[in-house]
Amino acid sequence: MLRLPQIIRNLFLRLEGLFGVLFQTISNLVGNFFGFFAKLFGFTSSGYFLESDQAQAIKQASAKQPIEKAQDNTAKIPATNRRRSNAKIDDYYLNMARDVKKN
Template identity: 80%
Template sequence: MLRLPQIIRNFFLRFEGLFGVLFQSVSNFFGNIFGFFAQLFGFTNSGYFLESDEVQGIKEASAKQPIEKVQNNTAKIPTTNSRPPNAKLDDYYLNMARDVKKK
């Protein structure tokens, strides 16, 4: 790489890093200010825009009858998911090992 383009690229990388650090602190400052006012007016409460449960027509889950669970009495047989053998690849490595032994 030529020396001048390398110097220019390094300069712009450092310049970008400087602005990233400066603007991050500025954005954190404004974020803290707006966060304070949001907390002051109650906008951080997640339920401030929801209506009450009666207005929405939501009923308690306990009012419903419990669902009956049917037990399955069949025995579960554990299965293994082994990969099928790759005979072609195994033969390749066995042949390679034989060739190494011959030498």
């Protein structure tokens, strides 16, 4: 490998690592800043986006109703598909193998 492309690749890898560390630190600072205000206004409570208990009780009661299943009256026939013997094809390949063996 030529030295110049190797040096350029290593330089870009090191710059990428440096920017990754710097931007991770900056993103953590921004996240902590907005996280403080989210906690202050109560956006982090788990029940904030949930519906009221009364609406959830109605949904749970309606979901518990049994579902009727229609019975299938058709007779179940077991599928047993046997392969036909391919005697003609088998004989053809056996004869071909014998001819090759003879020659």
